[in-house]
Amino acid sequence: MVRAFYPATVVRRWVRACENPTGVAVFSNRVPPGLAPNRIATELARRKPRFDLTVSNPTQCGIPYPPGLLDALADPAGFAYRPDPRGLAAAREAVAAGYVQYGAAVEPERIVLTASTSEAYAFLFKLLANPGESVLVPSPSYPLFEHLARVEGIEAIPYHLNPEFDWRPDLPDLAAAPSEVRAVIVVHPNNPTGSLIHPDDASALADLAAARGWAIVADEVFLDYSLADRPGAGDTFAGTEQALTFSLGGLSKSVGLPQLKLAWLVASGPGDLVKAALERLEFIADTFLSVSTPVQLALPLLLREGAVVRSAIRERCRCNLTTLRQAASRVPTVGVLEPGGGWSAVLRVPAIIAEEDLVLELLQEDSVAVHPGYFFDFPMDGILVVSLLPEVAVFAEGVERFLARIGTHLTL
Numbered sequence: 001m002v003r004a005f006y007p008a009t010v011v012r013r014w015v016r017a018c019e020n021p022t023g024v025a026v027f028s029n030r031v032p033p034g035l036a037p038n039r040i041a042t043e044l045a046r047r048k049p050r051f052d053l054t055v056s057n058p059t060q061c062g063i064p065y066p067p068g069l070l071d072a073l074a075d076p077a078g079f080a081y082r083p084d085p086r087g088l089a090a091a092r093e094a095v096a097a098g099y100v101q102y103g104a105a106v107e108p109e110r111i112v113l114t115a116s117t118s119e120a121y122a123f124l125f126k127l128l129a130n131p132g133e134s135v136l137v138p139s140p141s142y143p144l145f146e147h148l149a150r151v152e153g154i155e156a157i158p159y160h161l162n163p164e165f166d167w168r169p170d171l172p173d174l175a176a177a178p179s180e181v182r183a184v185i186v187v188h189p190n191n192p193t194g195s196l197i198h199p200d201d202a203s204a205l206a207d208l209a210a211a212r213g214w215a216i217v218a219d220e221v222f223l224d225y226s227l228a229d230r231p232g233a234g235d236t237f238a239g240t241e242q243a244l245t246f247s248l249g250g251l252s253k254s255v256g257l258p259q260l261k262l263a264w265l266v267a268s269g270p271g272d273l274v275k276a277a278l279e280r281l282e283f284i285a286d287t288f289l290s291v292s293t294p295v296q297l298a299l300p301l302l303l304r305e306g307a308v309v310r311s312a313i314r315e316r317c318r319c320n321l322t323t324l325r326q327a328a329s330r331v332p333t334v335g336v337l338e339p340g341g342g343w344s345a346v347l348r349v350p351a352i353i354a355e356e357d358l359v360l361e362l363l364q365e366d367s368v369a370v371h372p373g374y375f376f377d378f379p380m381d382g383i384l385v386v387s388l389l390p391e392v393a394v395f396a397e398g399v400e401r402f403l404a405r406i407g408t409h410l411t412l
């Protein structure tokens with residue numbers, strides 16, 4: 001799957017290949033010239049691992065969903081088509097109500113619905129950046145940013161999160177960004193480090209963005225999934241006042257239903273900028289009208305009844321994290337980099353074998369799938385990433401096998 005298996009470094013290679021085409025230039029360089037699978041993808045296509053610690057779709061992990069949860073999709077009102085480019089009012093009201101728990105007063109007028117968070121990024125990049133301009137993206141983080149930027153004809157410039165300092169952003173690095181930058185993306189909590197934006201950094205970022213004329217794009221898809229009490233937990237960017245800010249969320253994480261295809265963005269910041277941004281976003285959204293009417297009609301019920309799904313996912317992640325900590329504590333050379341929130345955990349392992357070789361060995365010898373750190377552009381070797389979503393027995397056995405495999409290398 002593209003999302004999982006093409007990290008930023010690989011995309012940059014594709015782009016260079018596009019810039020030096022050997023054949024006739026028929027296609028744009030927004031998409032890669034070839035999609036040859038890497039060694040891990042090839043191995044995964046050959047055999048399905050019994051202990052898949054990379055699974056990111058909660059519908060495939062035995063999470064209990066309330067039986068009638070999808071009934072509202074059959075509302076006969078869905079036969080009528082009266083599109084609103086920003087999304088149906090009742091749906092936006094339901095999204096706005098969800099921010100009360102985070103202490104932000106969000107008016108439904110400041111919300112735009114999209115088919116996914118990816119589409120929200122696409123709309124925002126169209127809104128904010130001309131072809132050739134750039135957005136700042138955290139590193140390590142979600143590997144899709146390279147693609148999302150590239151297909152919009154813009155560049156994703158990484159800024160560093162400091163592993164020695166709870167993965168906090170390097171603010172001087174950000175301040176030195178070039179003039180073509182139009183926005184800074186923050187992921188709160190970040191995938192896969194699980195780190196949160198510290199309130200001091202949130203405020204420094206807002207000041208910097210206001211001074212530089214950048215927008216802030218705050219990806220908060222994992223905000224509901226706190227794993228530890230850390231500064232920033234439960235804080236949303238939806239109330240930011242100093243700079244134009246867009247906070248993103250969606251059903252794929254909030255109710256564990258990625259297949260329903262509904263997400264949202266909330267605009268905040270100086271009133272005149274927010275108004276101008278929303279007018280333009282409405283224009284962009286009107287060009288696509290991509291969110292289906294049935295899912296918008298169902299949204300209030302989905303968000304309300306989805307509370308039990310959120311709790312079940314949170315419980316699953318916490319339980320698996322405890323298992324991971326306990327198991328890893330038996331192997332002094334393996335460390336869990338404690339996440340503040342989200343659905344994944346990062347492991348430090350002895351860098352005695354290349355990440356990719358270790359991942360392949362785990363697949364071939366132990367039927368265990370994990371992600372190598374380089375998929376996410378970690379700045380160091382010896383990093384593996386596991387999902388905290390798998391069924392607890394699958395997770396526990398996968399972790400045991402993984403630690404045993406590390407053990408064989410240590411005794412060699």
Ligand SMILES: Cc1ncc(COP(=O)(O)O)c(C=O)c1O
Pocket residue numbers: 056115116117118119142187190191219221250251252258263
């Ligand atoms: C940080 C982050 N943002 C967005 C998404 C995708 O959300 P959507 O399914 O709404 O496009 C993911 C998926 O894993 C993610 O990790």
